[in-house]
Amino acid sequence: MIGVIDYKAGNGPSVQNALDSLDIACVLTADADTLAKCSHIILPGVGSAGATMDSLGALDLIGVLEAHALRDKKPFLGICVGLQVLFAHSQEDDADCLGWLAGDVVRFDEASVRVPQIGWNLVEFAYGHPVTDGLRGGEYFYFVNSYHIRPENQNDILGMTDYSTPFCSMVAHDNIIASQFHIEKSGEIGLQLLKNFTRL
Amino acid sequence: MLTKRLIACFDIRNGMVTKAHKFQDNIDIDEAQAVAKRIYADQIDEIIFYDITASADKRKIDLDTVRNVAKHVFVPFTVGGGIRDLNDMFEVLKAGAEKISIDSMAVRNPDIIRQGSLAFGKQCIVLSMQVKRVEESAKIPSGYEIAIDGARVFTGMDAVAWAKRGEALGAGEICVNSIDCDGTHQGYDIDITSMVADAVNIPVIASGGAGKPEHLLKVFSRTGASAGIISSMLYSPKMDKNYSVREIKEFLNANGQPIRPYIG
Numbered sequence: 001m002i003g004v005i006d007y008k009a010g011n012g013p014s015v016q017n018a019l020d021s022l023d024i025a026c027v028l029t030a031d032a033d034t035l036a037k038c039s040h041i042i043l044p045g046v047g048s049a050g051a052t053m054d055s056l057g058a059l060d061l062i063g064v065l066e067a068h069a070l071r072d073k074k075p076f077l078g079i080c081v082g083l084q085v086l087f088a089h090s091q092e093d094d095a096d097c098l099g100w101l102a103g104d105v106v107r108f109d110e111a112s113v114r115v116p117q118i119g120w121n122l123v124e125f126a127y128g129h130p131v132t133d134g135l136r137g138g139e140y141f142y143f144v145n146s147y148h149i150r151p152e153n154q155n156d157i158l159g160m161t162d163y164s165t166p167f168c169s170m171v172a173h174d175n176i177i178a179s180q181f182h183i184e185k186s187g188e189i190g191l192q193l194l195k196n197f198t199r200l
Numbered sequence: 201m202l203t204k205r206l207i208a209c210f211d212i213r214n215g216m217v218t219k220a221h222k223f224q225d226n227i228d229i230d231e232a233q234a235v236a237k238r239i240y241a242d243q244i245d246e247i248i249f250y251d252i253t254a255s256a257d258k259r260k261i262d263l264d265t266v267r268n269v270a271k272h273v274f275v276p277f278t279v280g281g282g283i284r285d286l287n288d289m290f291e292v293l294k295a296g297a298e299k300i301s302i303d304s305m306a307v308r309n310p311d312i313i314r315q316g317s318l319a320f321g322k323q324c325i326v327l328s329m330q331v332k333r334v335e336e337s338a339k340i341p342s343g344y345e346i347a348i349d350g351a352r353v354f355t356g357m358d359a360v361a362w363a364k365r366g367e368a369l370g371a372g373e374i375c376v377n378s379i380d381c382d383g384t385h386q387g388y389d390i391d392i393t394s395m396v397a398d399a400v401n402i403p404v405i406a407s408g409g410a411g412k413p414e415h416l417l418k419v420f421s422r423t424g425a426s427a428g429i430i431s432s433m434l435y436s437p438k439m440d441k442n443y444s445v446r447e448i449k450e451f452l453n454a455n456g457q458p459i460r461p462y463i464g
Contacts, residue, residue, distance in 0.1 A: 121201065187240075
């Protein structure tokens with residue numbers, strides 16, 4: 001069973017629809033006991049880093065997520081803001097975040113590009129990872145973001161994308177996987193990646 | 201590199217995709233869900249459904265149709281028309297749409313842009329504007345006026361000024377819908393699309409007038425538009441020729457426009 005975190009700033013229903021279409025059992029929940037029974041955890045996200053952290057805090061989910069992802073090492077997938085909050089700090093709302101991964105989150109340079117970035121952009125994968133199985137390379141994914149991550153640890157970088165400046169669009173660190181793009185809204189390629197994650 | 205987007209737009213009545221002919225005699229094309237599935241399979245980049253209204257109450261959004269479409273479409277999905285307040289926005293997003301398109305309501309109550317943006321994030325809020333070419337004046341320096349209520353009511357507002365205000369209030373995208381070009385199939389209004397795209401730093405969607413792939417090439421190469429809305433050219437029985445998403449994408453790619461390639 002895949003646990004999809006249900007919180008105010010999330011687009012959990014879209015992730016649930018995507019998993020349903022793949023016939024993969026999932027539950028949209030913020031309940032610690034329900035999550036304890038899940039083999040995989042997905043943290044979806046839309047909106048701002050600050051609001052996401054506030055919402056996770058208000059639902060007492062921070063410790064729960066840490067227990068699953070850091071202590072029990074369950075496969076964990078963060079999407080969009082669900083990726084950004086894994087880092088120590090975000091410029092957005094000057095928010096202190098989870099800090100599971102070393103690095104920070106900064107705004108795109110508005111002098112050179114339209115912000116937010118909205119649309120399909122190319123992701124180049126640094127190496128072959130089980131979550132990218134079946135991808136041929138040169139695939140486009142759907143992005144909606146005003147901020148991007150800057151991982152300190154080069155080994156955490158799985159995917160890179162260019163939006164006037166190159167930025168890290170996907171990370172993999174042990175059991176923790178996260179993408180800036182919306183896996184659940186990136187067509188059949190996105191669904192393939194999602195399916196691969198559930199098989200980790 | 202970020203690609204340009206092709207957005208398929210459909211009008212929905214009672215769960216059916218319809219096409220108005222000269223603003224009347226709506227022809228039912230097919231069930232909304234079936235059309236959405238087909239266009240998703242054709243690798244469209246994004247989908248917009250307008251005026252998803254239920255038969256019993258004309259003003260109420262048909263959330264069942266939104267839900268059914270969201271179950272089968274794994275590209276971004278926007279719902280517009282019939283949204284009255286924050287609660288409607290919440291219901292539509294909860295039903296599985298990614299974005300809300302607001303138009304006349306935003307003119308009547310501009311603060312709804314700010315409220316929606318704060319509540320759901322600016323990426324959820326598409327400000328759609330109906331624009332008509334008029335004489336340039338002190339009040340309307342761009343020469344384009346904003347209309348509302350199906351282009352029936354003119355507001356005296358300048359289109360470029362309204363776009364900038366919408367951006368400042370928190371809109372995530374602006375859709376420029378040309379009343380003059382709509383339904384002509386003769387191409388987008390390049391002038392106003394260009395002016396709005398130059399005036400704001402959020403993505404701009406060109407709308408109204410697309411009849412063939414050349415029209416998309418023109419709007420993408422001559423303006424800063426990030427996306428183009430296509431409708432009749434995809435499916436209208438009134439058109440001499442309909443085009444597949446694949447044909448349009450292959451044409452744009454062959455002509456140097458970055459677009460998510462069709463995967464055969």
